[in-house]
Amino acid sequence: MNTVWAISTVVIKELYRRKDFYVLLVLTTLLTLAAGSMSFFNENTIVRALKEICLLLIWISSLIIGITTAARQIPSEKENRTIFPLLAKPVTRWQVVLGKFLGCWLACGITLIVFYVFFGILVGAREHTLPVAAFAKLMWMQWVALGVVVALALLGSVVLSAPGPNATLCFIVVLGVTFVGPHLGKVSVGLTEPAGTLLYSIYFLIPHLEWYDLRDIFINDQILPGNAACFMATFYAAAYATLLLVLTWARFRRQNLNT
Amino acid sequence: MMESVVQLKNLRVEYPIASGSSVPKLAVNGLSLDVRQGEVFGFLGPNGAGKTTTMNVLLGFVNATGGEARLFGVNVREPIARQRIGYLPELTYYYKFLSAEEILRFYAKVFGIERMEADRRIDRLIKLVELEHASKRPLKSYSKGMQQRVGLAQALINNPDLLILDEPTSGLDPIGRMKVREIIQRLKNEGKTVFFSSHELGEVETVCDRVAIVHQGQLREEGRVADLLAKYKTGLEQIFLDLIGYKPQAIT
Ligand SMILES: Nc1ncnc2c1ncn2[C@@H]1O[C@H](COP(=O)(O)OP(=O)(O)OP(=O)(O)O)[C@@H](O)[C@H]1O
Numbered sequence: 001m002n003t004v005w006a007i008s009t010v011v012i013k014e015l016y017r018r019k020d021f022y023v024l025l026v027l028t029t030l031l032t033l034a035a036g037s038m039s040f041f042n043e044n045t046i047v048r049a050l051k052e053i054c055l056l057l058i059w060i061s062s063l064i065i066g067i068t069t070a071a072r073q074i075p076s077e078k079e080n081r082t083i084f085p086l087l088a089k090p091v092t093r094w095q096v097v098l099g100k101f102l103g104c105w106l107a108c109g110i111t112l113i114v115f116y117v118f119f120g121i122l123v124g125a126r127e128h129t130l131p132v133a134a135f136a137k138l139m140w141m142q143w144v145a146l147g148v149v150v151a152l153a154l155l156g157s158v159v160l161s162a163p164g165p166n167a168t169l170c171f172i173v174v175l176g177v178t179f180v181g182p183h184l185g186k187v188s189v190g191l192t193e194p195a196g197t198l199l200y201s202i203y204f205l206i207p208h209l210e211w212y213d214l215r216d217i218f219i220n221d222q223i224l225p226g227n228a229a230c231f232m233a234t235f236y237a238a239a240y241a242t243l244l245l246v247l248t249w250a251r252f253r254r255q256n257l258n259t
Numbered sequence: 260m261m262e263s264v265v266q267l268k269n270l271r272v273e274y275p276i277a278s279g280s281s282v283p284k285l286a287v288n289g290l291s292l293d294v295r296q297g298e299v300f301g302f303l304g305p306n307g308a309g310k311t312t313t314m315n316v317l318l319g320f321v322n323a324t325g326g327e328a329r330l331f332g333v334n335v336r337e338p339i340a341r342q343r344i345g346y347l348p349e350l351t352y353y354y355k356f357l358s359a360e361e362i363l364r365f366y367a368k369v370f371g372i373e374r375m376e377a378d379r380r381i382d383r384l385i386k387l388v389e390l391e392h393a394s395k396r397p398l399k400s401y402s403k404g405m406q407q408r409v410g411l412a413q414a415l416i417n418n419p420d421l422l423i424l425d426e427p428t429s430g431l432d433p434i435g436r437m438k439v440r441e442i443i444q445r446l447k448n449e450g451k452t453v454f455f456s457s458h459e460l461g462e463v464e465t466v467c468d469r470v471a472i473v474h475q476g477q478l479r480e481e482g483r484v485a486d487l488l489a490k491y492k493t494g495l496e497q498i499f500l501d502l503i504g505y506k507p508q509a510i511t
């Protein structure tokens with residue numbers, strides 16, 4: 001566990017030393033501007049639209065940080081040859097995969113906290129109330145979904161070693177799964193066999209990231225899913241991420257690495 | 260009988276077919292070796308002989324396609340086989356955004372060395388490789404020689420019983436070479452085993468107890484340096500050239 005933790009701290013250190021977190025700063029500024037300008041409007045629809053923009057910004061930028069960070073971890077360890085002194089120690093490749101995952105996922109968590117704290121302060125300042133519990137739930141669910149995304153990008157990075165194409169593919173998959181995925185179930189009902197069953201199986205097998213996107217419910221002041229539902233969703237995501245990590249390891253485990 | 264530290268039995272490594280070639284590349288072809296405790300063992304051979312490949316198998320980077328490789332009697336497929344070894348790659352690169360101190364601390368954690376002990380070792384190693392003035396700066400500001408010294412320090416962090424060095428002196432200035440030789444000598448005096456590859460045969464002659472000469476993935480000769488010199492009645496360099504079948508060509 002020590003090793004996994006040590007590897008993950010290196011991931012996070014790299015992020016802030018490489019000034020990647022500066023992107024965060026820029027985005028937070030944008031967020032501040034967008035949210036701050038809410039005070040100039042009394043029109044409720046505009047305020048709502050601004051909130052929507054803020055949440056969309058948070059959603060997209062945390063996705064970008066999660067995917068790009070995870071996609072480059074193992075390839076850059078190989079390219080910079082830092083993997084060799086590491087694996088020459090009594091370190092298993094499973095520990096490397098897990099450490100990388102943990103580092104990227106924690107980085108996502110840090111990003112989300114920064115974003116949501118800012119957003120929360122701005123919303124709270126305007127509305128004089130702060131639905132802390134709702135915010136926490138929104139953030140937690142997003143973070144859990146990012147766990148699946150990071151694991152997917154890690155798996156991609158041991159199959160396609162070029163980080164660029166892998167990151168692009170991950171984006172497409174995540175967007176597809178989130179926006180198209182939910183409709184597959186309905187579409188499959190109207191299809192003839194075996195296309196219907198096939199489509200339904202796909203619907204069943206893809207990760208249901210749409211469950212974790214609670215933005216609309218939040219903005220419309222509808223009731224967020226209960227704790228039990230969130231717990232189940234967390235469990236599902238954990239199982240899915242574990243599966244992806246095991247696949248990553250299975251692929252990476254016996255790969256020849258040439259010094 | 261001394262403990263066998265590095266043990267290769269009929270090792271075979273075949274690389275899959277690379278682009279531009281039609282047959283798989285047989286990099287190591289039935290290599291058997293035994294390096295015993297306390298020896299400084301020189302692993303020699305021309306470019307492409309299979310030295311790095313053999314070391315990569317020992318470190319678990321590359322899978323053997325046949326035969327067996329063991330470190331301290333443990334199959335190299337087990338990560339625990341690497342608990343007591345230190346390794347310096349042929350080309351050394353470390354996390355550029357970390358300082359020498361942070362890198363050493365990271366590797367100490369990986370070995371499960373507790374904090375106080377790690378602090379002591381890091382201090383000592385930074386002094387040993389003379390990086391006191393730069394130990395807190397990120398590695399991206401280091402020269403090549405300085406990075407190589409970080410490499411040497413990280414290879415020693417776990418106080419290893421076996422050191423595997425792939426061309427440790429290539430790319431170093433004379434002072435750096437001397438330093439590496441001193442460190443090898445010191446480790447030998449402490450009863451440690453050193454297994455290293457090199458093209459500097461003069462250097463090998465002075466520091467090694469035993470050498471192996473490989474060519475095209477096969478063992479051509481192996482023995483104590485003194486015995487080989489007596490047997491062939493010539494220098495190591497000439498022995499090397501004869502064994503790999505090098506014939507000087509007339510320059511016209
Ligand atoms: N990844 C690879 N795929 C295919 N062939 C390879 C690969 N790596 C090495 N080889 C081949 O295997 C042989 C042995 O290479 P190796 O790097 O082990 O030699 P070496 O003894 O370390 O040489 P040098 O003194 O130049 O470092 C060479 O013919 C090389 O071309």
Ligand SMILES: [Mg+2]
Binds near residue numbers: 311425
């Ligand atoms: Mg080599």
